[in-house]
Amino acid sequence: MARYTEARCRLCRREGVKLYLKGDRCYTPKCAVGRRAFPPGQQGPSRRKVTEYGLQLREKQKVRRIYGVLEAQFRNYFRKAERQPGVTGENLLRLLERRFDNVVYRLGLGASRMEARQLIRHGHFAINGRKVDIPSYLVKVGDVITIRERSKSLPRIRENMERAAENTAPAWLEYDSEQAVGRVVALPDREHIDIPVQEQLVVELYSR
DSSP, X not given: OOOOOSOXXXXXXXXXXXXXXXXXXXXXXXXXXXXXXXXXXXXXXXXXXXXXXXXXXXXXXXXXXXXXXXHHHHHHHHHHHHHSSXXXXXXXXXXXXXXXXXXXXXXXXXXXXXXXXXXXXTTOEEETTEEOOOTTOBOOTTOEEEEOGGGTTXXXXXXXXXXXXXXXXXXXXXXXXXXXXXXXXXXXXXXXXXXXXXXXXXHHHHTO
């Protein structure tokens, strides 16, 4: 499976905003965006004027990097969003939010989407009682997310369970900290998706 393996802080610097790709580090003074709030490169900050296409491209890259999907996969999500009734940009974000790795992250059971993806690939989570190790699996309303019993004793899993108990899940999810069980109670609305992007620019880019 193809995946990005370079320094993640470069991605945040390139987009000029925190994408929270490294979990807890993003909230500390060590965050690269806080120290060097300009794109990476030998020449330092650029003064070039950004075109309309450039703005659209940056928004698309921002969304893609926040959710950690590659270009071909992102394009497939967009095509699926186009075929659904409603607003294409909101449909796109709704599909990305329903990814299993994002749900684990939103519940607080992963410090970042990247960590959530790794934990899922290692088989630590189940949906409706069945192990699911596919990060891109799209959850549905009524799905129940649990930590497998054999995984609950692992130090990192226990840390994340404590994190989840203190975390406030978005309105479309529920988390029972006593049972360590998450539930999908609704599909996410745009108002519940707190990422700093203008999805309409992504639609305009693919409509060119």
